[in-house]
Structures are given as structure tokens and as C-alpha cells.
Amino acid sequence: MRRLLAAATLCLLAGPAFAQERSILVQSTTSTANSGLYDHLLPLFSDATGIRVDVVAVGTGQAIKNAENCDADVLLVHAKPAEEAFVAAGYGTERRDLMYNDFVLVGPASDPAGIGGSTDAKAALARIAETESLFASRGDDSGTHKKERALWSETGIDPTAASGQWYRETGSGMGATLNAAIGMDAYAMTDRATWISFGNTQDFEVLVEGDTALFNQYGVIPVSPEHCPDVNAEDAAAFADWLTSVAGQSAIAGFEIDGQQLFFPNAE
Incomplete structure (x- = not known):
């Protein structure tokens, strides 16, 4: 709710141009953020779609709680049983395998x-x-x-x-x-x-x-608009689709540090 009120305030202050900007909020595990993966991926996604991605990087348990409280459009974490329970409880639309290490x-x-x-x-x-x-x-x-x-x-x-x-x-x-x-x-x-x-x-x-x-599997889950009516469902789905597409999976495979690949794409 605080996020929505803040966004509404900014829209009023900044005028129509800001109101038309497309953006999503991702609740994420820390490893994807701290490794630099998002610095590599998000500019590619934004260039392709015009959608800005804001990331909150916390432990998976906290990320799931935040998403359950509707403070997210997308969940990207690495605890598959908890992710499947999140979807089964109606908080997410679907869970997709994304990558592993x-x-x-x-x-x-x-x-x-x-x-x-x-x-x-x-x-x-x-x-x-x-x-x-x-x-x-x-x-x-x-x-x-x-x-x-x-x-x-x-x-x-x-x-x-x-x-x-x-x-x-x-x-x-x-x-x-x-x-x-x-x-x-x-x-x-x-x-x-x-x-x-x-x-x-x-x-x-x-x-x-x-x-x-x-084995360490990562998954991506758009938050359900049935549970969170204010979620940006269209752009959340676009982000999940891009990450699991050939372009997104290739971008994940191409992320390296000192010649070492950090994540291995495995979306179906």
C-alpha cells in the first residue's frame, strides 16, 4: 500500500509524462542482485520493452512475505517448495523454472x-x-x-x-x-x-x-492480480516471458565474472 501511495504522489508531482512510464517491482533473492546479474539483464529487458524494473533484494523468505502483502509485481527467488506453496495459495499466477547453479x-x-x-x-x-x-x-x-x-x-x-x-x-x-x-x-x-x-x-x-x-534452482512468479488487484499484471507477465525466452535465457547464460558463468538457464 505504501508503494502505491508513493507512486500516486509522484505521478501527481511529475505530471502526465511520469504517469505513462511503465515499471514493475521485483521482490528478489539477494544472490541475483549481489552477483551483478540484474545490472546485466535489466538494461536489455528495458531496451526491448520500455519497462523499468525496480528490485528489492532480500532473503527469499522475506521476499515471499513481501509479495504476499502485495508489495511486488514479480517474485524471483530460490526455494522451490515455498514458491510452489505461494502459487498454490493463490498469491502467484504460475511458477516457472528460470535458471540454476x-x-x-x-x-x-x-x-x-x-x-x-x-x-x-x-x-x-x-x-x-x-x-x-x-x-x-x-x-x-x-x-x-x-x-x-x-x-x-x-x-x-x-x-x-x-x-x-x-x-x-x-x-x-x-x-x-x-x-x-x-x-x-x-x-x-x-x-x-x-x-x-x-x-x-x-x-x-x-x-x-x-x-x-x-542443486540450487531459481524460479520466477508473477504476482496474481486476483490476490493483489493493483498489481501490474501485464508488465509482470512480460518480464517473466522475456526471462524465459530465448533472448532472456541467452542473456543469463552470457553473464560471467572472471570467465566463470554464474547462472545456467533452464526454462522449459
């Missing part, structure tokens, strides 16, 4: 739990718990945190029983959590795009990767 476990070169080189994420987490090696968790209901909690659950271990001891919950975004992990010499789980674009790795390394359980 993977999660990795990172930690100091000293590797106190001895997990380096493992391709078994659950076994690595169990070893961290067994040795009571420090682990920094986002603890913020983000997509990364949801995946981490699911992996712990599959090991049969509840790390929150050791909260404040070897298990440290930051309640922060991925960058802040990585900084905290590095400051504590603690392990952490991160999406690979954030890790590649992260500028403070110091002696930390990717220690566990390649497990299919670490």
Missing part, C-alpha cells in the same frame, strides 16, 4: 573438520557437528538458509541445539555471513554466484561441492 560449503584452508574434497554435503555437515567446528548460518529464512536447514534435517542433527556455541546464526545476508565466517574461521554454506563475486575470501576455499543435494 549450486550451493557450496566453504571454510578456512586449515579445515579443522577435515571435509575438504568431499562431495557428500550431509556427511560433511555431520563431521562439522561431530568435531564441533564453528559453522556460520544465515539464520534468516532465506533460500540458502532453507536449503541448509533441509540438509541438517536429513542428517538427523539439530544444530540449533548448539546455537551460540559451535553453531552461530548471524541473522544476516550472505555477504555479511561470509564476512562473519571468515572472521571466526567458521564453515558456511553459500550459493556459488555469491562466492564467485565475493571480494573478501582471504584463505577460505570451496571445500565441498558436486553433491546433487546442493
Whole structure:
């Protein structure tokens, strides 16, 4: 509601030219924003359609809540079960696979739990718990945190029983959590795009990767006009259509940092 009132005020102040401008608001996971993907994609979309895209980058859980409260035209996050529940509850029109990468476990070169080189994420987490090696968790209901909690659950271990001891919950975004992990010499789980674009790795390394359980799928969902009557449904659909089109998927595939592709398109 605050967004709509602000937009109406600006329209009155700026006159007819502003009122005719097309724009949408995307509630997004932080990894797509912090990696620089939107800086690459959005100018291409705006040039093709004339639609401006504003992005709010927060953890997936918060992004979903914001969209449920009608403070979004489009949702772009990475927690598929929560996304499917969002659509099933009538908040979104449809969910489409968009792209993927993977999660990795990172930690100091000293590797106190001895997990380096493992391709078994659950076994690595169990070893961290067994040795009571420090682990920094986002603890913020983000997509990364949801995946981490699911992996712990599959090991049969509840790390929150050791909260404040070897298990440290930051309640922060991925960058802040990585900084905290590095400051504590603690392990952490991160999406690979954030890790590649992260500028403070110091002696930390990717220690566990390649497990299919670490697959990281992103989805795009236009917010339902039946639930949110003021949503910009037409332009939201245009954005989802473009992202999943040949042009959008090619643009996603073409985004690289230091020669490394960060996201892999897989829209049907």
C-alpha cells in the first residue's frame, strides 16, 4: 500500500509524462542482485520493452512475505517448495523454472573438520557437528538458509541445539555471513554466484561441492492480480516471458565474472 501511495504522489508531482512510464517491482533473492546479474539483464529487458524494473533484494523468505502483502509485481527467488506453496495459495499466477547453479560449503584452508574434497554435503555437515567446528548460518529464512536447514534435517542433527556455541546464526545476508565466517574461521554454506563475486575470501576455499543435494534452482512468479488487484499484471507477465525466452535465457547464460558463468538457464 505504501508503494502505491508513493507512486500516486509522484505521478501527481511529475505530471502526465511520469504517469505513462511503465515499471514493475521485483521482490528478489539477494544472490541475483549481489552477483551483478540484474545490472546485466535489466538494461536489455528495458531496451526491448520500455519497462523499468525496480528490485528489492532480500532473503527469499522475506521476499515471499513481501509479495504476499502485495508489495511486488514479480517474485524471483530460490526455494522451490515455498514458491510452489505461494502459487498454490493463490498469491502467484504460475511458477516457472528460470535458471540454476549450486550451493557450496566453504571454510578456512586449515579445515579443522577435515571435509575438504568431499562431495557428500550431509556427511560433511555431520563431521562439522561431530568435531564441533564453528559453522556460520544465515539464520534468516532465506533460500540458502532453507536449503541448509533441509540438509541438517536429513542428517538427523539439530544444530540449533548448539546455537551460540559451535553453531552461530548471524541473522544476516550472505555477504555479511561470509564476512562473519571468515572472521571466526567458521564453515558456511553459500550459493556459488555469491562466492564467485565475493571480494573478501582471504584463505577460505570451496571445500565441498558436486553433491546433487546442493542443486540450487531459481524460479520466477508473477504476482496474481486476483490476490493483489493493483498489481501490474501485464508488465509482470512480460518480464517473466522475456526471462524465459530465448533472448532472456541467452542473456543469463552470457553473464560471467572472471570467465566463470554464474547462472545456467533452464526454462522449459
